[in-house]
Structures are given as structure tokens and as C-alpha cells.
Amino acid sequence: MTELNWQKSTYSEEASSCVYLAATPTGTVLLRESDEPETILTTGPDQLRALIAALRLGTAIAIRT
16 A cells, blocks of 8 residues: 655644645545544545635635535
8 A cells, every 4th residue: 555645735824723635646636634634535636726726716616526
């Protein structure tokens, strides 16, 4: 099993809830929060890029599960 390289978001402050991201060898992107590291969300790079763009613009987006 490949060890994941979790990286803390640059927007996460010290001593607060931190968001971590890791990329898998297949290109899947994993996200987790420091308060609940066992809960991991899975997405793709295109979907993550769309989410970040929408957050920057302050627009609402639909999330498909």
C-alpha cells in the first residue's frame, strides 16, 4: 500500500481546524479535517478545482454524491 503524503492547506491557521489534502497514485484527491482525521472525502482534481473556484467567487454549486 502506498503511503499518502498529506499536505495542510495554506489557508488553515495554526491551532485551528486544519484541512489536509493527499493525492493517490490514480489521481484521486483525498480531503480530511484535523478534528476528524478518520473521515476522508474522495474527489477528483477537476471537481476540487471547480469547488475552489466557486468558493473564491462566492457562488453556490451543486454537490453530487
